[in-house]
Amino acid sequence: MLNVPFERFTKDTIQAMEKRFRAAFINSLSGCKSANLVGSRSAAGVDNLALISSVFHLGTDPALQGMIIRPHRVRRDTLENIQQTGYFTVNHVNREIVRQAHQTSARYEADVSEFEVTGLSPYFDEQFQAPYVAEAKIKFGLKLEQIQPLAINETVMVIGSIQQVLVANRRWLGEDGYLDIEAADSLAVSSLDGYHTTTSLGRFEYAKSKGQSR
């Protein structure tokens, strides 16, 4: 393996790349990302959907998720809605809705609902304040806990606490708490515009060092 001739891209090479080329390249590097639609509602009552591939796990007790938003790029509405109302939803994208989900990344005016232009169906749970995507098979509602601007660039980290989880099929939840996102057809994203289904290699046992008890 050590003799494989790797292609090396230096910091200078990367900096010199054409802007869109570099965006596609750098966005590829973190690997498989989650394909999620984030649902929110403005104070004026306009529902919004945005495709966001940066939702990440932040903790289990309390149950927290984070996501990165670039406020100076396309989806400023999402951030403003969350600031205004304090609630948002995360909806897993599946094959049935992937084209519509991708279409939400177009620039629409603030008074346009991405539900209406894409044909995705809003779903309002009686116990929650933000719109879900009816067609998403796994989705959850969050309460805003913190908006943290990152000084290093113009991105913003949004942290929410999970208030409820909706799952279309109870059998996807295993006896040990593992939720089978593949059975729910939850997709992966690569770079800016690549979508992927997944095929399980199985689950691996809890790793132990020699002599370690769990």
Place this chain on the structure above:
Amino acid sequence: MLNVPFERFTKDTIQAMEKRFRAAFINSLSGCKSANLVGSRSAAGVDNLALISSVFHLGTDPALQGMIIRPHRVRRDTLENIQQTGYFTVNHVNREIVRQAHQTSARYEADVSEFEVTGLSPYFDEQFQAPYVAEAKIKFGLKLEQIQPLAINETVMVIGSIQQVLVANRRWLGEDGYLDIEAADSLAVSSLDGYHTTTSLGRFEYAKSKGQSR
């Protein structure tokens, strides 16, 4: 779709879940995650590898990546090494090395190198200060830019700037900058211990609203 009877898990239901069950459940919710090995070296010269599924894209100019580390859980070594030396690597996990990669999540003492116990091969690029995984087909080296403790829980966000990228096959890089991580066999992770290959559904065109020019 609106009539699908969703299984609803409330905040109270989630809070009442057994600890490990809840961890598996909540870790499932963000969806597909990237499977990466983070390489670092201690000031004393011990190399370390940790499986981290929270690496995320943070920006392209400068090229930045972030990751979340829970310092009070297993992989404190990684955080300490990065604090000590200021450099680390991110290495995509592929099928050939997935079992070894998962094994790095076991608890080893600080003076033990996960390279040695798992048999993964360290690779040192002459232009970089932290160990790579030779067997990884896409990997990149980062310089520490910021360590930001998140007040909301005991996690820490580590932000690094990309110094170099190593790719095993130049043909995986498209003319528009898209790097074919699927051709490199980069895997996805679900929950805490599920691994997945991916199958491309293709790339989608840049989404536009009516009348919008790019």
